[in-house]
Amino acid sequence: MGNLQFDPVVSRQVEMVYTTPDVIEQRRVVRTALALRPGDRVLDIGVGPGLLAAEMAAEVGPDGRVCGIDLSESMLAIAATRAKVPDGPEIELEQASAYKLPYGAESFDVVVSTQVFEYLDDVAGALAEIRRVLRPAGRVVLLDTDWGSIVWRSGDDERMTRVLAAFEEHLEDPHLPRTLGDALSKAGFTRTHLQVVPLLNAGFDYNTYSAGLIDIVSAFVPGRADITGEEAEAWASDLRNLAAGYFFSLNRYLFVASAI
Numbered sequence: 001m002g003n004l005q006f007d008p009v010v011s012r013q014v015e016m017v018y019t020t021p022d023v024i025e026q027r028r029v030v031r032t033a034l035a036l037r038p039g040d041r042v043l044d045i046g047v048g049p050g051l052l053a054a055e056m057a058a059e060v061g062p063d064g065r066v067c068g069i070d071l072s073e074s075m076l077a078i079a080a081t082r083a084k085v086p087d088g089p090e091i092e093l094e095q096a097s098a099y100k101l102p103y104g105a106e107s108f109d110v111v112v113s114t115q116v117f118e119y120l121d122d123v124a125g126a127l128a129e130i131r132r133v134l135r136p137a138g139r140v141v142l143l144d145t146d147w148g149s150i151v152w153r154s155g156d157d158e159r160m161t162r163v164l165a166a167f168e169e170h171l172e173d174p175h176l177p178r179t180l181g182d183a184l185s186k187a188g189f190t191r192t193h194l195q196v197v198p199l200l201n202a203g204f205d206y207n208t209y210s211a212g213l214i215d216i217v218s219a220f221v222p223g224r225a226d227i228t229g230e231e232a233e234a235w236a237s238d239l240r241n242l243a244a245g246y247f248f249s250l251n252r253y254l255f256v257a258s259a260i
């Protein structure tokens with residue numbers, strides 16, 4: 001697993017970032033790719049704050065099933081506040097690892113995992129578990145960031161490079177999308193869809209993905225790659241002070257594959 005601890009503080013920060021219009025739009029794209037139908041049985045691996053799980057529960061309706069697992073107790077506590085969805089099944093939450101899913105073979109029609117596989121040190125092991133719990137011809141939907149795609153205007157490019165290098169330590173594989181297609185085929189999946197999901201913030205606004213990311217990065221990087229707390233704060237202020245001249249962009253990659 002990467003080095004970011006999803007403790008109560010970080011879990012709340014992630015929840016806030018994931019309620020910005022940027023990430024709401026990202027979930028809309030993910031749900032289009034999921035193409036859920038009433039009655040579907042879905043598993044969300046690394047359910048986090050439960051925002052996607054709640055939206056999926058409304059889509060599968062009362063005859064469907066939505067299960068969510070996560071390692072983090074604080075994330076599960078947040079997700080529990082969204083577990084009861086009007087006109088949906090109650091979301092079944094459990095503390096478990098992506099490497100050992102607490103379900104029998106062929107339990108699900110669809111498995112989804114967004115922004116989780118980049119934290120895993122055994123992608124092949126996690127994919128084998130997904131294959132086990134998916135029914136034949138079931139679908140897996142994965143979304144991960146390639147942190148090499150980041151474009152972030154800065155008044156100090158040398159410091160930006162060091163801060164981003166330090167932040168990459170929060171993940172097991174900051175460039176996972178480059179190899180995820182190969183990993184899926186090795187695990188016996190057939191890819192049916194691949195798309196890039198870009199994030200773009202031009203002009204500084206607190207209600208955006210990257211404004212929240214600045215807080216998460218500046219809390220994580222001190223003590224890594226020789227970055228001090230003061231330097232991290234200076235990095236963050238520089239970005240916020242760019243105001244209308246602020247510019248951030250990053251790509252996520254969305255894979256859909258079938259267990260044929």
Ligand SMILES: C[S@@+](CC[C@H](N)C(=O)[O-])C[C@H]1O[C@@H](n2cnc3c(N)ncnc32)[C@H](O)[C@@H]1O
Pocket residue numbers: 001006014018045046047048049050051052069070071072075096097098099113114115116119120
């Ligand atoms: C960045 S959050 C994404 C949350 C959610 N999937 C979303 O997109 O809103 C990553 C989540 O993956 C969970 N996670 C990381 N490694 C895991 C593992 N090995 N098994 C289960 N969950 C894991 C973390 O606890 C955290 O909740």
